[in-house]
Amino acid sequence: MESPKELEDIKVTVDAVIFGYFKKNDLQLLLIQRNIKPFKGDWALPGRLVLNNENLDDAVKRELYEKTGIRPDFLEQLYTFGNVDRDPRNRVVSIAYLGLVNPSYHKVFADSDVEDVQWFSVNQLPKLAFDHQIIIDVALKRLRKKIQYQPIAFNLLNEEFAFSDLENLYKTIIGKEIDRRNFRKKIMSYELLNETNNLKKEGSGRPSKLFIFNQEKHRGLEEEGFYFEIKWV
Amino acid sequence: MESPKELEDIKVTVDAVIFGYFKKNDLQLLLIQRNIKPFKGDWALPGRLVLNNENLDDAVKRELYEKTGIRPDFLEQLYTFGNVDRDPRNRVVSIAYLGLVNPSYHKVFADSDVEDVQWFSVNQLPKLAFDHQIIIDVALKRLRKKIQYQPIAFNLLNEEFAFSDLENLYKTIIGKEIDRRNFRKKIMSYELLNETNNLKKEGSGRPSKLFIFNQEKHRGLEEEGFYFEIKWV
DNA sequence: CCAAAAGTGTTAAGAGTACACCCATGC
DNA sequence: GCATGGGTGTACTCTTAACACTTTTGG
Numbered sequence: 001m002e003s004p005k006e007l008e009d010i011k012v013t014v015d016a017v018i019f020g021y022f023k024k025n026d027l028q029l030l031l032i033q034r035n036i037k038p039f040k041g042d043w044a045l046p047g048r049l050v051l052n053n054e055n056l057d058d059a060v061k062r063e064l065y066e067k068t069g070i071r072p073d074f075l076e077q078l079y080t081f082g083n084v085d086r087d088p089r090n091r092v093v094s095i096a097y098l099g100l101v102n103p104s105y106h107k108v109f110a111d112s113d114v115e116d117v118q119w120f121s122v123n124q125l126p127k128l129a130f131d132h133q134i135i136i137d138v139a140l141k142r143l144r145k146k147i148q149y150q151p152i153a154f155n156l157l158n159e160e161f162a163f164s165d166l167e168n169l170y171k172t173i174i175g176k177e178i179d180r181r182n183f184r185k186k187i188m189s190y191e192l193l194n195e196t197n198n199l200k201k202e203g204s205g206r207p208s209k210l211f212i213f214n215q216e217k218h219r220g221l222e223e224e225g226f227y228f229e230i231k232w233v
Numbered sequence: 234m235e236s237p238k239e240l241e242d243i244k245v246t247v248d249a250v251i252f253g254y255f256k257k258n259d260l261q262l263l264l265i266q267r268n269i270k271p272f273k274g275d276w277a278l279p280g281r282l283v284l285n286n287e288n289l290d291d292a293v294k295r296e297l298y299e300k301t302g303i304r305p306d307f308l309e310q311l312y313t314f315g316n317v318d319r320d321p322r323n324r325v326v327s328i329a330y331l332g333l334v335n336p337s338y339h340k341v342f343a344d345s346d347v348e349d350v351q352w353f354s355v356n357q358l359p360k361l362a363f364d365h366q367i368i369i370d371v372a373l374k375r376l377r378k379k380i381q382y383q384p385i386a387f388n389l390l391n392e393e394f395a396f397s398d399l400e401n402l403y404k405t406i407i408g409k410e411i412d413r414r415n416f417r418k419k420i421m422s423y424e425l426l427n428e429t430n431n432l433k434k435e436g437s438g439r440p441s442k443l444f445i446f447n448q449e450k451h452r453g454l455e456e457e458g459f460y461f462e463i464k465w466v
Numbered sequence: 467c468c469a470a471a472a473g474t475g476t477t478a479a480g481a482g483t484a485c486a487c488c489c490a491t492g493c
Numbered sequence: 494g495c496a497t498g499g500g501t502g503t504a505c506t507c508t509t510a511a512c513a514c515t516t517t518t519g520g
Contacts, residue, residue, distance in 0.1 A: 162472085163472080180472090180473090181474070184473085184474085185475095203470075204471070205470040206471055208472055209473090
């Protein structure tokens with residue numbers, strides 16, 4: 001029943017979907033341009049084969065840092081893509097990760113074995129290699145869902161951020177208008193933001209107070225079984 | 234920087250965490266007894282190497298059917314476990330799946346390359362091979378969470394079930410008491426249960442009406458962006 | 467003083483929670 | 494008629510949702 005052709009010879013890779021938030025309405029995604037076949041010249045998620053002696057998480061982190069200069073503030077496993085025909089060369093099973101960074105804290109560069117590294121707006125992605133468009137769709141869906149029950153969006157903002165930044169970030173990711181007053185009330189009710197003495201003055205209008213997300217307090221609450229939730233935003 | 238030792242030679246497997254609900258308070262899990270080393274004689278999740286020409290999902294389904302006789306009603310990818318030292322023989326990356334079945338619809342048997350197949354109460358598991366206890370912990374956590382926002386628990390019940398069965402199932406999985414009246418009101422408010430004309434008469438007490446979960450209606454609502462939710466049950 | 471963005475409170479409707487008695491059956 | 498489990502309603506509290514004006518700054 002088993003022909004030799006069916007014997008296992010499967011490559012294992014990791015791929016990373018890294019989101020960065022630039023400014024109002026601009027959620028971007030980190031892509032690399034391939035300089036080898038197949039899909040040479042096309043854009044793809046950063047990723048590579050997993051080495052024998054490295055854990056999956058370490059493999060993604062290293063790959064990201066070495067090939068693009070990024071160390072994401074948030075990184076978690078997304079889903080594993082393993083259909084038979086995803087790569088024309090070999091059977092490849094890829095463990096995809098979802099990461100969040102504040103791009104202003106990380107300067108990206110292209111490693112020598114990559115043609116280029118660039119941020120792309122999620123609304124204007126180039127044609128992607130392999131099944132990477134599907135992976136990105138899954139990642140976006142997860143991100144949209146997850147910011148509603150876990151306070152992970154802060155990883156996309158500056159350490160000190162204005163409340164309107166958070167509000168715009170949520171609007172951008174969810175793609176809906178939200179009621180400013182109710183949103184603020186809800187977020188504030190969790191008492192997870194520390195107010196700083198600093199103000200953001202930018203363009204016209206009244207300057208805004210800056211806040212810092214209190215990671216320690218959040219971890220504490222999480223252990224007590226607390227759950228963050230923003231209903232339908 | 235790369236020694237030959239680091240070159241990739243990784244095996245890819247799938248493992249399945251299959252839950253079955255027997256009766257009040259008895260959530261069980263399907264395990265097989267290994268008859269080869271390592272961990273010979275120990276119990277483990279059903280699983281095996283993925284063949285070159287089969288998708289991951291197909292691999293789990295086939296493995297389950299061939300080795301235990303089960304075709305789960307609900308099956309989804311859980312998480313991928315790939316730490317370096319999970320298997321003493323080789324580097325193995327395992328894509329774990331979470332499945333739900335009604336055990337009375339599936340008679341289990343042990344395939345020839347397996348010592349035995351058995352259901353175990355989740356509260357009384359034997360010592361498990363590899364890192365399978367960790368996989369099970371992740372699966373249980375996911376199940377507890379997921380029944381609160383997706384109506385998947387019905388896959389564990391008979392097609393026609395009494396309301397109290399559902400209630401006990403939730404109590405068993407979540408491990409908390411729930412208010413019968415409020416629970417019923419909430420579930421009924423989704424209008425996803427069709428009442429049948431049949432009654433369940435069993436032991437003493439008033440017979441109970443039997444219901445059927447309306448899959449089609451649920452799929453329809455899901456497409457409209459409907460979300461099922463049972464708050465903290 | 468005008469434009470722009472930040473900051474703020476109240477009310478009405480809906481959802482969640484707590485709680486106890488009657489009903490239908492078997493023995 | 495009693496023991497067992499099934500079936501049901503109401504009042505209170507808390508959360509959500511809708512909604513608009515004042516404040517602070519720069520130009």
